[in-house]
Amino acid sequence: MVNLFPNELEESMKYICGTSSIYFSCILKGEADGIIWANRKDSPDFLLVWSPYQEGFQLMGQPLCKEEWKGFRTWFVSTIIPFLIEQGMDYFEYGADTKALADMFQNIFADIEIFSSNQKMFHWSSIEVNLKQPKGYRIEKVDRVFLQKEYQNKESIINELERAYGGIEPYFEHGVAYVALYDNRVVARADMLFSDNGYGNISVNTEEAHRRKGLSVYLAMKTIKDTCKLGLIPVWDCTDDNLASEKAAKKCGFQMIREDPISWFNLNSLKNVGKPFEDK
CATH class of the missing domain: 3.40.630 (Aminopeptidase)
Structure with missing residues (x-):
């Protein structure tokens, strides 16, 4: 090899x-x-x-x-x-x-x-989901301006992009991400960092203390809309024991298409x- x-x-x-x-x-x-x-x-x-x-x-x-x-x-x-x-x-x-x-x-x-x-692999079914922004949070798109701002766990967002691309710059060409801030700290995010063959992969993560407030679905829908504007079909994946992720996917309008071992x-x-x- x-x-x-x-x-x-x-x-x-x-x-x-x-x-x-x-x-x-x-x-x-x-x-x-x-x-x-x-x-x-x-x-x-x-x-x-x-x-x-x-x-x-x-x-x-x-x-x-x-x-x-x-x-x-x-x-x-x-x-x-x-x-x-x-x-x-x-x-x-x-x-x-x-x-x-x-x-x-x-x-x-x-x-x-x-x-x-x-x-489990999901494809988005192109349905419209109207959601209200969860109260008490500031929602921002991760762009060049946002990455220049100061907030408590800025390094976590930078590390996420570097893990995906090996650097920050490729993100601006290939990726989309939104975050929710609480007390000037990122507590939830949704992103599309990987795209191929007309598909864009949606991923979400929310700190445990801020779950069950609708943040994952709200941020995911904003990311989905931007992914569609890029001409990509949103997709989603999660392990079969991640019931919270599967529930969020279905709320966003995703339908399971297959399971891969x-x-x-x-x-x-x-x-x-x-x-x-x-x-x-």
Whole structure:
């Protein structure tokens, strides 16, 4: 496996399919921050992609042939495990664009326990939702003027944009975000930081003390309207156990279209680190 930059991938779109995660397809196109590993430098067909925003990986392209499994596992143990430890993480989380890719990975690591859950995917149904602004909050769009202002947790907004893009400037070209401030502190946000193939991904976050006040839905609807003005169809995703996020999505007019499996395993479960891969 070799490390590649997006501009080194010939025809990056050939690795993107209908079930590709928008977070990772943006990385391949060079529109979001991330790391790409490929099974070879010239004309690779398998990619392992890391998103610092998601803190996870995606298997993309075509499955490795069985003869490559042993080499991949050896590389994984020597490269990915230290990389994750350096990130302060004790688990490996991943999605796969196809069942064939998921099955391949399951076979390579058949000796360890892999856990799974589902990521629900929603598309906006173009309905009009009229909402009143929650009282007691100042609503602002995250633009150049806003980022020059001083407020208590300004660094959190900057960090969010840097995690997505690796810097601030790309946000102004690709992103949309709104925030709610209370006592000069950002307590809720909604954003569209990732877009691909005509879709824009909507994300929300509200501090616990300010939940159940309608902030997530109100900010999301403002972000949705700006996303539509950019000619993009809003989409939404959340894990199947995130009932609050799913409820907010439905209030905004989103409808679920599919569920994608997300898998993970603990790094300490790799008890056979360094041992040869054994074909079953």
